[in-house]
Amino acid sequence: MDAIPAGNRSLLRMLTCGSVDDGKSTLIGRLLYDAQLIAEDTLAAITRDSRKHGTVGEEVDLALLVDGLEAERQQGITIDVAYRFFTTGSRSFIVADCPGHEQYTRNMATGASNSELAIILVDARKGLLTQTRRHSFICSLLGIRHVVLAVNKIDLVDFDQAVFDRIVAEYHSFAAAFGFRTLAAIPLSGRFGDNVTQRSPRTPWYQGPTLIEHLEAVDADEDAEALPFRFPVQWVNRPNLDFRGYAGTVASGRIALGEPVVVAASGVASEITRILGPDGEQQSAAAGDAVTLCLAQEIDIARGDMLAPPAQRPSVADQFAAHILWMDEEKLLPGRQYLLRMGHAWTTASITAIKHRIDVTTLGQLPATSLALNEIAVCNLSTAQKLAFDPYGENRLTGAFILVDRTSNRTVGCGMVQFPLRRATNIHQEAYLVDKAARAAAKAQKPMLLWFTGLSGSGKSTVAKLVEEALHAAGRHTYSLDGDNLRHGLNRDLGFTPQDRVENIRRVGEVAKLMVDAGLIVLASFISPYRAERQMVRDLLAPGEFVEIFVDTSLEVCAARDVKGLYAKAMRGEIANFTGVSSPYEAPEAAELVLDGGGVAPEDLARQVLVLVERFQATN
Amino acid sequence: MPSLPPHLKRLEAEAIGILRETAASFRNPVLLYSIGKDSSVVLHLAQKAFAPGKLPFPLLHIATGWDFRAMLEFRDRRAAEIGARLIVHTNPDGLAQGIGPLSHGSQVHMNVMGTEALKQALNQHGFDAAIGGARRDEEKSRAKERVFSHRAPGHVWEPRGQRPELWGLYNTRIGPGETMRVFPLSNWTEFDVWDYIAAEAIPVVPLYFAALRPTLRRSGAMIMRDDERMPLEPGEEIEMKWVRFRTMGDWPLTGAHESRAETMDQVLEELRASRVSERHGRLIDIDQEASMERKKREGYF
Numbered sequence: 001m002d003a004i005p006a007g008n009r010s011l012l013r014m015l016t017c018g019s020v021d022d023g024k025s026t027l028i029g030r031l032l033y034d035a036q037l038i039a040e041d042t043l044a045a046i047t048r049d050s051r052k053h054g055t056v057g058e059e060v061d062l063a064l065l066v067d068g069l070e071a072e073r074q075q076g077i078t079i080d081v082a083y084r085f086f087t088t089g090s091r092s093f094i095v096a097d098c099p100g101h102e103q104y105t106r107n108m109a110t111g112a113s114n115s116e117l118a119i120i121l122v123d124a125r126k127g128l129l130t131q132t133r134r135h136s137f138i139c140s141l142l143g144i145r146h147v148v149l150a151v152n153k154i155d156l157v158d159f160d161q162a163v164f165d166r167i168v169a170e171y172h173s174f175a176a177a178f179g180f181r182t183l184a185a186i187p188l189s190g191r192f193g194d195n196v197t198q199r200s201p202r203t204p205w206y207q208g209p210t211l212i213e214h215l216e217a218v219d220a221d222e223d224a225e226a227l228p229f230r231f232p233v234q235w236v237n238r239p240n241l242d243f244r245g246y247a248g249t250v251a252s253g254r255i256a257l258g259e260p261v262v263v264a265a266s267g268v269a270s271e272i273t274r275i276l277g278p279d280g281e282q283q284s285a286a287a288g289d290a291v292t293l294c295l296a297q298e299i300d301i302a303r304g305d306m307l308a309p310p311a312q313r314p315s316v317a318d319q320f321a322a323h324i325l326w327m328d329e330e331k332l333l334p335g336r337q338y339l340l341r342m343g344h345a346w347t348t349a350s351i352t353a354i355k356h357r358i359d360v361t362t363l364g365q366l367p368a369t370s371l372a373l374n375e376i377a378v379c380n381l382s383t384a385q386k387l388a389f390d391p392y393g394e395n396r397l398t399g400a401f402i403l404v405d406r407t408s409n410r411t412v413g414c415g416m417v418q419f420p421l422r423r424a425t426n427i428h429q430e431a432y433l434v435d436k437a438a439r440a441a442a443k444a445q446k447p448m449l450l451w452f453t454g455l456s457g458s459g460k461s462t463v464a465k466l467v468e469e470a471l472h473a474a475g476r477h478t479y480s481l482d483g484d485n486l487r488h489g490l491n492r493d494l495g496f497t498p499q500d501r502v503e504n505i506r507r508v509g510e511v512a513k514l515m516v517d518a519g520l521i522v523l524a525s526f527i528s529p530y531r532a533e534r535q536m537v538r539d540l541l542a543p544g545e546f547v548e549i550f551v552d553t554s555l556e557v558c559a560a561r562d563v564k565g566l567y568a569k570a571m572r573g574e575i576a577n578f579t580g581v582s583s584p585y586e587a588p589e590a591a592e593l594v595l596d597g598g599g600v601a602p603e604d605l606a607r608q609v610l611v612l613v614e615r616f617q618a619t620n
Numbered sequence: 621m622p623s624l625p626p627h628l629k630r631l632e633a634e635a636i637g638i639l640r641e642t643a644a645s646f647r648n649p650v651l652l653y654s655i656g657k658d659s660s661v662v663l664h665l666a667q668k669a670f671a672p673g674k675l676p677f678p679l680l681h682i683a684t685g686w687d688f689r690a691m692l693e694f695r696d697r698r699a700a701e702i703g704a705r706l707i708v709h710t711n712p713d714g715l716a717q718g719i720g721p722l723s724h725g726s727q728v729h730m731n732v733m734g735t736e737a738l739k740q741a742l743n744q745h746g747f748d749a750a751i752g753g754a755r756r757d758e759e760k761s762r763a764k765e766r767v768f769s770h771r772a773p774g775h776v777w778e779p780r781g782q783r784p785e786l787w788g789l790y791n792t793r794i795g796p797g798e799t800m801r802v803f804p805l806s807n808w809t810e811f812d813v814w815d816y817i818a819a820e821a822i823p824v825v826p827l828y829f830a831a832l833r834p835t836l837r838r839s840g841a842m843i844m845r846d847d848e849r850m851p852l853e854p855g856e857e858i859e860m861k862w863v864r865f866r867t868m869g870d871w872p873l874t875g876a877h878e879s880r881a882e883t884m885d886q887v888l889e890e891l892r893a894s895r896v897s898e899r900h901g902r903l904i905d906i907d908q909e910a911s912m913e914r915k916k917r918e919g920y921f
Contacts, residue, residue, distance in 0.1 A: 011627035080779070082763040083756045085809045092627040094807055106784055113786040234637065235644040239673030247669070249637045249788075278632055278668045288629075290636035290669070303644055327784055341789050344644070400787045409793040411783040 009087070012220060015096040015111035017139070018121030019131040023152045027121065027190035028084055028097055029062025031212070034197040035086045062190070081107045090216050105360075105374035106327035108135060109414060112142035113400070116220040119148045119211075124157045124187070127167050133174065134360045140178035141323060141376070141416065143396045146220045147175070149185040150211065154203065155192055161205040177363075184214050224287035228312035229253030229261070230390070230398045232343035233305045237292055245276060245292035246301055248344070251397040253309075255293070256284035263299065264306040264314050264388035270295040304345030306388040306398070314388045314398060317420035323358075323392075324351070325376045328405065328412035332371035333502045337536045338412065340383060342401040347385040348539070349403070354379050369499050371413075380421060392416035407531045407586075439519035443477045446617055447516040449541060450609065452525040453534060453588065454551035455580045456566060457558035459597040459605070460525040463551060466606035468523050471613065479515055481508060482525040496577040502533055509537035516545060521613070529585045544616065549609060550588045553597030555580045628816055632665065635804035637788060638767055639669040639751065642802050643676045645792035646749035649802075652738070653679040653706070655691045656868035657824050658753030660698075661813055662804055664822045666751075667702065678705035680741055680750070684733035685710060686721060686870035688846055694825045707745065711737035721872045722850060729870070739775050742799060749792075749800040757809045767806045773797030814891060818884045829887065830864040830879040841875035866891075 016024045084095040096111030098104070112118065118139045122132055139147065149171050157163045168185040175183065186195055187203050188211060194200035197212045209217065234248035255261070255272055262269045274294035275282045285291045293307070301307075308314055326332045332351060340349035357368035357377040371377050392399030403413040440447050450467065452460035461482055471478050487494070491507055494500040505528050515522045528534050538546040558580065559567040570578035577583040588594075593612055595605045624632065639662075642649050651666060653659050666675055681695055699706035711719075714732040721729040742750060756763050766782050768790045774797075783791050794800055805813070817824060833844045836856050843850070844865075845858060850872060852858070863876035864887070881890045 009625050009627045011630050080764045080782075081784075083807065084763060085757045085807070087809070087811065092809075092812075110784040110786050235640045237670065237673055239670075243672055247640050249633055276671065278636065288633055290633040290640075292671075339793070341791070343789075397787060400789060402786055402789045402791060404791055404793060409791065409795055409798075411786075411791045414784075414786045414789075 011092045013094045013115045014117040015115040016119045017098050017135040022121040022123045023190045026062050030190045030196050081111050117146040118144045119150050121150045121152050124151050124154050145181040147180045147183050151187045154187040155189040159202045224252040227252035229255050229309050231307040234344045245294045247292045249290045250287050252287045254286045261307045262310045264308050268299045270297045314390050315420040316388050318383045318386045319421040321418040322415040324379050324415045326371040326413045335502045335506045339404040342387050347383045349383040352380045352382045389417050436517050443519045447519045448545050449512050449522045450547050452549050453528045455558045457561050458551040458553035460551045462602045463605045464523045464525045467609045478521045480523045505533040509540050513540045527579050529579045531586045548591040549593045550591040551595050551597040557598040635665045636669040638804040649677045649749040650680045650747040651751045653681050655695050660824050662753045675704050680707045682737045683710045688871045709741035751802045754803050755805050769801040771799045827865045830862050830881050832860050834858045835861045846871040
């Protein structure tokens with residue numbers, strides 16, 4: 001163990017990637033073992049486990065040091081990113097151990113996003129595999145610039161230099177396009193330790209450093225200090241009236257007292273008057289420092305803003321092109337709204353176009369209408385708010401974002417900005433004198449959207465029709481939207497795939513919004529099976545204007561009614577994507593009104609809706 | 621003050637960023653203060669993160685009734701010095717039933733007085749994020765823990781439901797009834813913690829340093845008898861020995877080891893020469909294979 005106190009040690013973050021059985025876990029176990037970081041009681045425990053779960057007979061299975069979760073040990077595989085730590089005299093290392101299975105691309109991306117260097121393992125017996133290519137591409141895409149090609153299990157090819165040379169030559173030829181700044185190829189054996197920490201006498205033909213020598217020496221500093229100053233504001237610190245500071249971590253560059261800055265989004269300028277670091281006042285701050293900055297003027301700055309030098313500003317846009325890596329079981333659908341986090345800013349975003357998907361094996365471009373788990377594509381995005389960013393290729397911390405599902409809050413994707421799209425800047429919102437309020441006043445009513453959702457045959461249109469008749473009789477100005485008048489016209493080009501359903505509802509939402517803007521009471525009856533799209537329409541309108549009415553009729557009742565004979569067809573498999581049969585329906589969790597469509601007469605259901613409408617009309 | 625080595629500076633900045641993120645993203649966060657060295661470091665970092673302001677969240681200590689007396693004294697003194705709001709919670713049901721490690725065994729005791737008590741306190745105060753001092757290097761199933769670790773309603777940890785964490789872009793969003801555990805020291809090792817404590821002169825409980833203490837041997841562990849509730853079994857006797865502790869817990873469940881390391885430098889030196897893992901002295905982890913993972917699923921911190 002290192003006898004040197006912390007001293008001047010630096011930190012290197014890296015990930016290991018390879019295919020199943022390439023020996024990643026064993027190699028990391030070897031690094032920890034040789035760094036003498038395995039405590040006696042831990043070693044005793046894995047010696048015991050080796051007999052139970054191990055795969056190397058009577059020897060101690062070093063992989064068991066790192067395969068942590070019970071399920072993994074039982075299955076003999078790694079299923080999640082594990083972080084490991086070891087230290088040598090000159091460096092501390094954080095290792096992200098990433099599973100190699102094809103379906104765990106997302107885990108590799110996670111490890112790579114937090115790393116400066118990647119160890120890519122290749123089994124000397126098998127040579128380069130599809131996975132090797134995939135992993136190298138993902139590392140490159142995520143901005144890894146330093147790679148070690150670890151040709152493992154060299155003992156199993158009799159330490160043959162020809163095998164090693166062939167693999168290295170092949171790798172060089174296909175990795176040329178990946179822009180790696182350093183690439184070291186090392187023949188080694190994780191199981192026996194050759195060239196890991198000790199130079200192996202069995203590979204006399206190899207003159208390079210051992211793995212650990214290389215890891216200690218490689219200069220993987222991102223040189224984030226050389227980039228323009230970027231300070232994403234994380235938290236406004238205002239403990240009393242005399243102090244107002246902006247807390248955050250410098251993403252790149254440097255800043256010193258007296259230097260000018262602007263708020264990227266608003267362009268408002270000020271200058272730095274104080275810098276508070278972990279130990280109090282400082283003269284300057286650099287990339288990686290967690291500080292609190294004070295400015296000369298009191299200007300409007302909130303969490304999510306970015307401070308930058310006036311002469312080197314980031315892009316500010318609400319439309320941009322980016323690589324997206326999809327990480328969720330549920331597909332990415334263009335037009336659907338997701339939450340997007342970039343820096344400390346959260347906003348909503350939708351993918352306006354999938355330009356092409358990337359085949360990570362051939363690196364070829366493929367057309368795509370949606371993205372499945374682990375797929376990567378170049379997309380155009382549109383965000384609700386303008387964001388400040390740099391291209392990911394220039395700055396990893398200010399060009400990255402994550403996408404989050406609005407309903408479940410799962411992290412569903414990650415992205416890397418390529419460039420801003422300028423079109424947005426040329427479309428200006430026109431201000432009219434005759435506005436929504438004026439048009440509504442002329443009709444003496446408050447415009448609103450009654451959104452009926454439920455299964456096919458649940459009674460949505462029947463109830464909506466009764467409601468509209470009653471409203472009309474009472475002198476209200478109304479309009480009904482349903483599949484019949486939209487599917488045959490505006491939306492005739494759309495089918496019933498998940499993508500088309502999303503687009504269908506998006507268009508309905510936009511039309512309904514225009515009608516509400518015109519002052520009408522709009523009744524929309526659509527199955528609208530997805531929560532996310534109903535939420536999207538809700539967000540298009542002012543608070544209170546969107547009234548979600550769930551016509552809650554069970555599938556059994558709907559299928560028994562089968563007014564249009566559709567259920568019978570669907571059950572026979574003649575209709576694809578039929579909601580409730582072969583396509584999911586996500587019931588509302590907080591609808592304004594739930595109607596019992598199975599047991600109550602439509603006239604009574606309509607009365608319940610009318611009560612709600614009149615109550616809204618009576619509010620100010 | 622001499623400046624920190626680069627790797628500790630990076631870890632410090634990362635932890636401060638995580639603490640600020642918690643304050644900025646949650647309605648009602650709390651710092652789970654267990655009085656050990658790790659939570660002493662988190663507390664120190666939190667003071668730095670929010671300076672010149674005060675801590676924007678209270679401290680919560682889950683007292684089991686079997687805490688070392690020295691820990692309780694230290695806790696009250698530190699909270700007063702910092703001016704932090706301190707909440708102490710003990711499971712009243714467990715207390716009424718007289719649950720304890722000697723009468724009910726370590727598993728039942730830790731479950732009722734530790735895990736259940738924590739859930740009670742979080743529910744009672746409506747805390748939506750609880751900051752803890754756990755580190756990934758402590759134990760194998762911890763190695764995969766997230767910095768922001770999502771808990772489903774009922775404080776359930778679902779290993780497969782955890783969110784990927786890319787860059788520093790944490791997904792801090794939670795639904796109704798859900799909560800978050802936050803671990804600012806995720807990427808620290810035990811050495812980093814001690815090096816940082818030494819560099820920053822952070823106060824820690826005196827039990828970490830060797831002293832002459834009343835001890836007895838039981839089930840292979842050396843226990844410091846902190847009060848009279850532990851009756852001696854035949855053949856056992858109390859001996860005064862120079863001992864210290866490497867981790868803090870309930871005194872009947874925490875093994876001491878013989879040591880003369882009375883100063884910070886001596887502790888660091890002893891640690892570097894040690895070939896035994898940190899959790900070795902914890903009697904609760906070796907109950908069963910994968911016991912930590914199981915405890916976490918049930919809501920253990």
